[in-house]
Amino acid sequence: xxxxxKADTTLLCAALLFLAAVGFRILYPESILTEFFxxxxxxxxxxGIADWFAVTALFKKPLGFPYHTAILPNxxxxxxxxxxxxxxxxxxxxxxxxKKLDHLDLMPVIIKYLENPQMKHFLLTEILAALKKYxxxxxxxSQSRIxxxxxxxxxxxxxxxxxxxxxxxxxRSTGKDVELFxxxxxxxRVTAAKSETKDKLQELLEKFAAEKLQSASIFSLLMAGLAxxxxxxxxxxxxxxxxxxxxxxxxELSQDTPIQRLTLEECHSELSALAETAAFKDLIExxxxxxxxxxxxxxxxxxxxxxxxxxxxxxxINEFSPVDQNSKNIGAILTGNLMALYDNFLVAxxxxxxxxKSVEKFLGELTARATLYAQPLVGKVASSALxxxxxxxxxxxxxxxxxPDFVWIRMNGSIVGxxxxxxxxxxxxxxx
Numbered sequence: 001x002x003x004x005x006k007a008d009t010t011l012l013c014a015a016l017l018f019l020a021a022v023g024f025r026i027l028y029p030e031s032i033l034t035e036f037f038x039x040x041x042x043x044x045x046x047x048g049i050a051d052w053f054a055v056t057a058l059f060k061k062p063l064g065f066p067y068h069t070a071i072l073p074n075x076x077x078x079x080x081x082x083x084x085x086x087x088x089x090x091x092x093x094x095x096x097x098x099k100k101l102d103h104l105d106l107m108p109v110i111i112k113y114l115e116n117p118q119m120k121h122f123l124l125t126e127i128l129a130a131l132k133k134y135x136x137x138x139x140x141x142s143q144s145r146i147x148x149x150x151x152x153x154x155x156x157x158x159x160x161x162x163x164x165x166x167x168x169x170x171x172r173s174t175g176k177d178v179e180l181f182x183x184x185x186x187x188x189r190v191t192a193a194k195s196e197t198k199d200k201l202q203e204l205l206e207k208f209a210a211e212k213l214q215s216a217s218i219f220s221l222l223m224a225g226l227a228x229x230x231x232x233x234x235x236x237x238x239x240x241x242x243x244x245x246x247x248x249x250x251x252e253l254s255q256d257t258p259i260q261r262l263t264l265e266e267c268h269s270e271l272s273a274l275a276e277t278a279a280f281k282d283l284i285e286x287x288x289x290x291x292x293x294x295x296x297x298x299x300x301x302x303x304x305x306x307x308x309x310x311x312x313x314x315x316x317i318n319e320f321s322p323v324d325q326n327s328k329n330i331g332a333i334l335t336g337n338l339m340a341l342y343d344n345f346l347v348a349x350x351x352x353x354x355x356x357k358s359v360e361k362f363l364g365e366l367t368a369r370a371t372l373y374a375q376p377l378v379g380k381v382a383s384s385a386l387x388x389x390x391x392x393x394x395x396x397x398x399x400x401x402x403x404p405d406f407v408w409i410r411m412n413g414s415i416v417g418x419x420x421x422x423x424x425x426x427x428x429x430x431x432x
Contacts, residue, residue, distance in 0.1 A: 007410030011048040040421040047417020144302035189250035202239035
């Protein structure tokens with residue numbers, strides 16, 4: 001407003017022409033041309049001054065005139081409120097914002113953003129840092145007690161019947177029954193083949209014979225004595241034969257033979273029948289309770305948690321490497337899996353239609369909510385910015401945006417005034 005412009009030049013020209021017209025009128029008072037020239041230049045100058053006054057009165061007090069001037073500074077509050085409302089309801093209305101959001105495709109930008117190596121490293125680092133922070137805050141002692149209590153409860157809730165059935169099924173499915181039976185038969189065979197076993201068998205035969213003779217008749221005693229004198233009954237030879245037969249039978253039981261398979265089937269049948277008895281079930285329940293009570297679950301779980309915690313906290317945040325299947329380090333496995341999950345997510349985001357649709361829906365809702373939340377903030381920001389401006393800054397803000405129009409308004413005042421002067425002069429002469 002303080003700069004010289006075309007409107008000022010136009011007004012100055014109108015004033016100079018008016019002065020020239022006054023001079024010509026004094027020199028040639030009878031000339032109609034000088035009268036016409038004076039009338040038109042006077043109207044142009046008056047129109048230019050009037051429009052200068054009107055434009056200047058919007059922002060200042062022209063020539064100190066106090067009435068209904070400096071309109072913008074005096075109406076500052078109303079102007080700020082109207083501008084804020086216009087920004088919120090016109091420029092940033094919900095309809096306008098949602099219309100813009102409908103044409104906003106964020107997926108390519110998001111995918112490109114996530115594929116950036118620096119961003120990938122940053123996100124993985126932040127995730128790992130958050131995980132480490134959470135792990136470091138865990139009280140392993142209290143957590144181990146909670147976990148151990150839950151484990152005991154779960155173990156105690158396992159039905160005895162399931163324990164027996166699962167144990168039997170596992171032994172049979174893995175062939176452990178045959179393995180155990182064979183090992184047992186071989187162990188017994190070694191013992192049976194010893195000379196001490198033959199001596200024990202001979203001793204048992206002699207003891208059995210002695211017991212029978214005690215309850216036998218006189219005739220039986222005489223016949224037994226006669227048989228012994230004539231060497232018809234040889235306990236040593238009988239024990240040797242029994243030992244040989246026993247070893248032979250154990251050899252057959254130690255190998256995959258029909259007698260072994262038959263014996264195992266009989267054992268399975270007898271064990272199944274035994275498992276259904278109340279006494280056996282009660283025994284298993286008591287064993288279950290005693291074993292669970294004796295298990296050092298608290299110490300074991302706490303040691304496991306401490307090792308897990310130490311390995312997680314020892315991870316170098318700045319180092320990420322692919323998954324090593326042979327690694328036994330939890331930290332390396334974790335970082336490798338994080339990278340794999342991140343890469344798989346990007347692949348799914350680009351190729352899986354359902355995932356892409358879900359992410360787009362989430363981004364749309366998130367953007368819409370953020371936009372709706374930001375809408376009143378835009379008004380507050382605009383209001384705050386306008387209230388902090390001085391009157392001069394506010395005047396410059398409005399004037400600079402429409403300066404060419406204000407200049408033309410003033411120029412039009414002189415131009416229109418001159419035309420109106422011509423028309424009025426013509427009417428006066430016609431009427432006169």
